[in-house]
Amino acid sequence: MAFNKLRGKAEVPQQEENAKLSARQQLEAVYRAESRRILATLIRLLGDFELAEEAMHEAFAAATDQWEQAGVPANPRAWLVSTGRFKAIDHLRRRARFDASLTDIAERLYAEATDAEDKQNEDIEDDRLRLIFTCCHPSLSTEAQVALTLREICDLTTEEIARAFLASPSTVAQRIVRAKSKIRDARIPYEVPSESELPERLESVLHVIYLVFNEGYSASTGDSLTRSDLSAEAIRLGRLLVELLKSKGEASEAMGLLALMLLSDSRRAARTDMKGDLILLDAQDRSLWNKAQIEEGVQWVTKALSAQSIGTYSLQAAISAIHAEAPSAEATDWSEIIGLYTLLLRINPSPVVALNRAVAVAMRDGPQRGLEIIDGIFAEGELHSYHLAHSAKADMHRRLGQFEQARDAYQQALALAKQEPERRFLERRLEELAVSLKDV
Structure with missing residues (x-):
């Protein structure tokens, strides 16, 4: 007891x-x-x-x-x-x-x-959406929009943002401080844009999220091809934006962007080998692709394509979905992809889109036809400083057995490339070509 x-x-x-x-x-x-x-x-x-x-x-x-x-x-x-x-x-x-x-x-x-706190309780769910539009306000520079979004919405530290974009912490900190000062001094409203302004303002938000994802999916410089943590943050932002925009009736392009990021990221494990070297799409082990992400991405792009108007992110997601569901590069529906790129070019007449369409044409109709289109893009004075354009041109020449032209184009690509895995890939191609040229 x-x-x-x-x-x-x-x-x-x-x-x-x-x-x-x-x-x-x-x-x-x-x-x-x-x-x-x-x-x-x-x-x-x-x-x-x-x-x-x-x-x-x-x-x-x-x-x-x-x-x-x-x-x-x-x-x-x-x-x-x-x-x-x-x-x-x-x-x-x-x-x-x-x-x-x-x-x-x-x-x-x-x-x-x-x-009374009633109104506050009603407004509180929209506050994150207001904050996203404030951080991505068009009066701020793109660099400031990205830094402020990652800091205030994703809660990344200044040091983490600096590492992700290979900038100094002091530079990133200055961008954030200046952005906050501009928002305060210019009295940028902390609000979701009006119905008439929403589509245009939403474009800048989607652009910022896509920039963050792209830096994670294919880093612009540095030793690593990908930064999975940055891609994950962009996907998290995409999910948040879709959730918050559903009630506004403006979620279709956000769904398209979310689908595009999920489908692209689903291939991450197969894009590099154990050494971190680049593996091109046609050579990837598709059993390593993330099937759950592909399934979710296809669901989102299906919803996005059911909207009355279809935007650029939804079309890019549709192209990614065809790649993701194809059992091999040879079995890919290249005609469907070419058709989607043609439609995308009408909406967004970009030389990069034209380049991607040329690569798809080469897969369907052969490298000679693809090379003709790429030469036409270069003749218009476009993409001379874009290393992937020279790399694509080099690949067409290589497949045609035109090894000297392929070597020259690969050397131009190598001179422009800043990412180490891509540079190693181009160097390997040049080594292979040197052997082929000896045998000629």
Whole structure:
């Protein structure tokens, strides 16, 4: 009996410790799942990036102590938003002793904070969408849009962004600071564009997400062909955008972009060998392709193509879907791909699209026809500084047995290529050609 009493007393501190551990674990889970949403709401309520970030961190610090003592609130996100808001107001009031202009701001925020919270609860789900459009505002440079999006929406550190884009942390930090200052000084509205503006503004958002994905899928420079963490962030952004745009009726191109990223990323494991060297599409082991991603990507592109208007990302996704579902390069429906590229050229008359169509034509009609189209692109003064254009031209010559012309084109491609796996691939091609030229 005495032992049971002692054991009961010993269990009380242990139970309290378990409760504290549980509160900490829940707080960490809330941070992982909700911190970007909380930040987005605080930016809307406070109208200032820096103030909102500081307020959010103070709110989580306060929760560390209070939740362990009083328990986790029924609505943790609302608690953190409210706490962060009042922490910011207190901060402004303290600073008002040195800057009287902050008094009016603090009192206005306090008056708004004491109003009924119903509207806040209605608006809170749209806050991330507002933040995406603010970070990708066309008045900001593309570099600033990318950096700000990765920092504020994806929660990547400045150092992580710098590593991903091979820039110095100080350069990235300056871009972010300048972007925030421009948003504040130009009073860029923190809002989802109007119905008439939404399609045009959405294009810049999709472009930023695609830039992030492309840097992860095929890094512009450096030792590695891919950066899977960056591709994953872009796909996560794409999912978020589709989710947030569904109610706006403008999700079709976001679905197309999400499909394109999923289908492209599904081939990641087969795109390099154990040494990190590049493997072209026709030589890839298709058993390594991610079947779940392909299935999901096909589902999204099917939905995107059912829309009244079809955009460039949806068409590119449709092309990727044909590649993804083909059992081999030879069994690929190249005529369908050529037709899609022809349609894409009408919407987006880009020399890169024309180049890709030429490669598809060469797969169906032979390298001579593909080479004629590529020579026509070069004759128009396009793509002379694009290494993949020279590489494609070299491949056509190689397949035709025109080894000297192939060597010259590969050398031009090598001179322009900056990514090490691509450079090694081109060097191997040149070595193979040297052997072929000796045998001629």
